[in-house]
Amino acid sequence: MLKIVIVEDDPIIREELALLLENEGYQAVAVTNFNNISQQIREAAPDLILLDLGLPGRDGISLCAEIRKTSRTPIIFVTSRDSAADELRALSLGGDDYITKPYNIPVLLARIRAVLRRAGGTAEPDVLEAGELALHLARGAASAGDKSVELTRNELKILAYLMGHMGQVVSRADLIEALWDSQIYIDDNTLSVNMTRLRAKLEGIGLPNIIKTRRGMGYQL
Amino acid sequence: MTLGEFLSDRLVRITIQLLCVTAAALFLRATGTQAGVLAILLLALLLVFAAVQLSDFFRQRARLRELEAVLDGLDQKYLFAECAPPPKNLYERRLFDLTRRAGRAMTGAVSDAQASQREYREYVEQWVHEIKTPITAARLICRELDGDTRRKLTGELARIEEHVERALFYARAESPERDCVIRQTDLVEIVAQAVGNHRSLLIQSGVRVETEGLERSVYTDEKWAVFILGQLLQNAARYRGEEPVVTVSARSLGKQVQLTVADNGMGIPTHELPRVFGRGFTGSNGRARGGSTGMGLYLCKKLAGFLELGLEITSEEGRGTTVTLTFPAKEAL
Numbered sequence: 001m002l003k004i005v006i007v008e009d010d011p012i013i014r015e016e017l018a019l020l021l022e023n024e025g026y027q028a029v030a031v032t033n034f035n036n037i038s039q040q041i042r043e044a045a046p047d048l049i050l051l052d053l054g055l056p057g058r059d060g061i062s063l064c065a066e067i068r069k070t071s072r073t074p075i076i077f078v079t080s081r082d083s084a085a086d087e088l089r090a091l092s093l094g095g096d097d098y099i100t101k102p103y104n105i106p107v108l109l110a111r112i113r114a115v116l117r118r119a120g121g122t123a124e125p126d127v128l129e130a131g132e133l134a135l136h137l138a139r140g141a142a143s144a145g146d147k148s149v150e151l152t153r154n155e156l157k158i159l160a161y162l163m164g165h166m167g168q169v170v171s172r173a174d175l176i177e178a179l180w181d182s183q184i185y186i187d188d189n190t191l192s193v194n195m196t197r198l199r200a201k202l203e204g205i206g207l208p209n210i211i212k213t214r215r216g217m218g219y220q221l
Numbered sequence: 222m223t224l225g226e227f228l229s230d231r232l233v234r235i236t237i238q239l240l241c242v243t244a245a246a247l248f249l250r251a252t253g254t255q256a257g258v259l260a261i262l263l264l265a266l267l268l269v270f271a272a273v274q275l276s277d278f279f280r281q282r283a284r285l286r287e288l289e290a291v292l293d294g295l296d297q298k299y300l301f302a303e304c305a306p307p308p309k310n311l312y313e314r315r316l317f318d319l320t321r322r323a324g325r326a327m328t329g330a331v332s333d334a335q336a337s338q339r340e341y342r343e344y345v346e347q348w349v350h351e352i353k354t355p356i357t358a359a360r361l362i363c364r365e366l367d368g369d370t371r372r373k374l375t376g377e378l379a380r381i382e383e384h385v386e387r388a389l390f391y392a393r394a395e396s397p398e399r400d401c402v403i404r405q406t407d408l409v410e411i412v413a414q415a416v417g418n419h420r421s422l423l424i425q426s427g428v429r430v431e432t433e434g435l436e437r438s439v440y441t442d443e444k445w446a447v448f449i450l451g452q453l454l455q456n457a458a459r460y461r462g463e464e465p466v467v468t469v470s471a472r473s474l475g476k477q478v479q480l481t482v483a484d485n486g487m488g489i490p491t492h493e494l495p496r497v498f499g500r501g502f503t504g505s506n507g508r509a510r511g512g513s514t515g516m517g518l519y520l521c522k523k524l525a526g527f528l529e530l531g532l533e534i535t536s537e538e539g540r541g542t543t544v545t546l547t548f549p550a551k552e553a554l
Contacts (some may be wrong), residue, residue, distance in 0.1 A: 010354050016361035054350070080353035084402040084444055102357040102382060105364060107417060171368050173424065180420050185430035 002116060003027040005046040007037060007063075008078065009055050017050070024109060034058060038066045046073060048116055053079035053090065061093050068094040074119045076111060078103070106177065128163045130221060133207055135159055147205035154179060154186065155198040162211065162221040171218035195219070222285055227278045235274070242266055284309075299327045338395065345392040349385055356382060372425065379421045383455060387516055390448050394520065397527040405551075406443045408435045408480060412469050414443075415450035419458070426458040426465060433470035439478050439548035445524050446546075449532075450482065452517040453544050457484035459513075460506050460542070476550030483543040489536040497534060498522040 004026045008014045018028040029044050031037055034055055041049060049067070053060035064075055077090045080101040087098050096115050099108060128135040132144045141150050142159060151159065161178045162170055172191060179186040186194075195211070202210050212220045228235065242263065249259055292301050302324040308314040356378055363374050393400050412435055416423065423430060439446075450469075457467040461484065468483045489497060493504045500519045507513030518534075525532040531547030 010358060012358040013354065013361060016358060016364075020361060020364060080350040080357075082444065083400055084404075084442065085400075088402075101353040102360055102378070104417065104420065105360065173372060174368060176424055177420075180424065185416060185423070185432075187429035188427055189429070 001025065001027045002048070003029060003044065003046040004048045004050060004112070005041055005044050006030045006050045007041075007055065007060075008050070008052040009034065010052075020105065020109075021112075026112075037063060038070070041067055041073070042070060047119070048112060049073055049075045050112075051075050051077055051095075053077055053081060053086070061090055064090070064095055065093050074115045076115055106180070128160060130163050130166055133163075133202075133210060135163055142202065142205065144202075144205045144207050149201045149205050151198070151201065152194075154190070154194045155201065158191075158194060158198055162219060166221055169214045169218050169220045174218070222278075222282050224278060227281070228274075231274070235270075238270060242270075299324060299331060342392045342395050345388055349389040349392075352385055356385070372421075375421050376425055379419070383419075383422075384514075386448065386451070387514070387520060390445075390520055390524065391516070394523045394527070397524070401442045401445065401527060403440055403442055403528075405438050405440055406446070407438050408471050408478070411439075411441075411443060411446045411450060414447045415454055416469075418447065418451050419454050422455060422458050423467075426461055428458050428461060428465040428467055430454075431466060431468045433468065435469070435471050437471050437473065437478050439480075440551045441528050441530065441548055445528055446530075449521045449524055449530070449546065450480075452521050453482045456517060456542070457482065457486060459510065460484075460486045460488075462486045462539075462541070474547065476552065478548045480546040480548065481543060482546075483541060485541040488538040488540050488542055489534075490538050491536075494534065494536060498532075 004021055006014055006017050006021075006028060008017065008030070014030045014032070018030050021028040029046065031040055033040070034057070037055075037058075051060055051064060055063070060077065060079070064077070067073070067075065074096040075094065076097045076099060077095045078099050078101060079086065079090075082100040090098050096118070097111050099111055126136065126138050128137065134143050135141075135156070136143065137156070137160065140153070140156050141148050143149070157179050158175060161175060172188065176186050176188065176191055179191070199208075199211055202208070210221065214220055246259055246263055249262075250256070288305055291305050292298060295301060295304060302317065302321040305317070308317045359378055360375065363371050363378070366374065409432075412432060416430055454467060458465070464485070466485050469480070470483075471478055471480045473479075487506050490505060493502075496502045497504065498518050498521070499515075501515040502519070503513040503515040507515065522532055524530075525546070529549045531545070531549075533545045533547075534542065535545075536542040
């Protein structure tokens with residue numbers, strides 16, 4: 001399990017962020033004592049550091065420089081300061097990414113995944129399984145038994161989201177939010193089209209009606 | 222100052238002098254001075270008088286021109302008395318003293334006002350950064366709620382953020398040179414950020430976002446451009462119609478790049494169009510819907526001015542609104 005250290009002075013954010021990351025399958029370690037942070041980080045040996053730049057009594061950027069002396073662990077800065085100058089300074093001192101508060105949770109998670117991927121730690125499993133159905137994320141295909149079918153990016157995302165929420169009813173709005181991406185903007189109609197195609201493809205590999213419609217509520221796998 | 226103005230200003234003095242000369246001439250003539258001698262005397266006197274007046278005129282005119290040139294060259298005109306060349310005679314010296322005292326009082330008032338404005342701006346920026354922490358915390362807490370409540374609350378939080386963001390940029394617009402960093406930026410990136418910032422509003426409003434031809438780069442301040450575009454997207458979502466679609470497209474116009482945000486929403490009545498960039502102007506749509514601040518487009522216009530962005534709006538009621546941003550060519554900045 002990948003370990004993420006949270007350096008954040010606001011206790012509520014710290015706790016909620018730790019909960020969020022744990023729900024997402026990471027091991028979260030929150031720093032609560034802001035003396036000798038870099039030593040605590042060294043001891044925790046994390047795969048990623050979420051570093052708040054507005055720490056009490058300490059400039060996050062100098063802290064980053066200190067961590068960088070001994071470690072190459074990826075660092076994502078989290079800050080409520082968003083001037084271009086701050087951003088440039090942070091990235092020039094060895095930060096891997098820069099997120100401003102208040103962040104979108106999906107965006108934060110996506111950035112974490114991206115930085116982890118770049119750093120070489122593969123956060124996600126490559127294959128998701130649900131009963132007979134197997135979803136191969138890397139090559140973008142679904143298979144059941146010896147039959148396999150290629151999926152488009154959106155279909156892949158829909159299926160992955162449903163498989164990540166097995167047995168739960170997932171509303172259309174939740175799906176749309178999950179599918180929204182920095183470059184592709186999904187609306188209700190697009191979702192319907194993608195859902196229809198995905199069902200047809202799944203039927204093709206012998207899994208008709210595996211995605212159930214809960215009228216007025218959403219979909220369920 | 223013309224010679225005519227100068228002479229008319231001294232009319233009384235000159236008249237008295239001429240009267241005195243005439244009286245003296247009459248007196249001399251009555252006491253038996255020869256006409257020829259008197260004529261020479263008068264001529265000489267008049268020449269001297271005229272020479273004195275003319276020299277006064279030229280000196281004053283030269284002095285005024287000098288002072289005007291100093292004033293024209295000053296950025297802060299109220300510092301004039303401090304910068305002007307020193308006075309040459311007693312009367313001017315006294316006038317200068319008076320002007321300088323008045324100027325000092327003014328300088329004091331101006332720098333007090335500037336200081337309090339700067340402090341206020343700093344406070345607003347500080348406040349904006351602080352308020353982001355509880356908003357972030359609230360967002361994270363929202364995650365634990367069930368779907369519908371979460372979406373509603375997230376939507377309200379997004380509205381709070383929009384207001385906070387506008388307050389921040391309003392404060393920044395007061396001294397833009399402090400934050401503005403012009404760099405080469407990809408339009409794709411600007412659009413992705415602006416759309417991402419308003420995703421919950423756009424998703425909830427059911428707006429379809431289409432993009433076209435954004436693979437261009439422009440020279441601008443990324444954050445400001447994202448803010449401006451964000452305001453336009455918010456408007457498109459707010460004043461949407463049936464099956465709302467927002468198309469964000471770009472094209473090159475010589476060395477300039479034009480970014481167009483077109484929606485198929487309510488549109489703006491023609492007679493209101495010239496006023497939409499006005500501060501606090503809400504318009505009939507804004508009043509009908511409620512919750513309009515009249516600050517969005519005003520700020521856009523202001524920030525666009527600093528970035529030397531062209532900002533134009535066209536609209537047809539019931540059909541939609543199109544806003545065009547023209548990014549300047551690199552050489553123009």
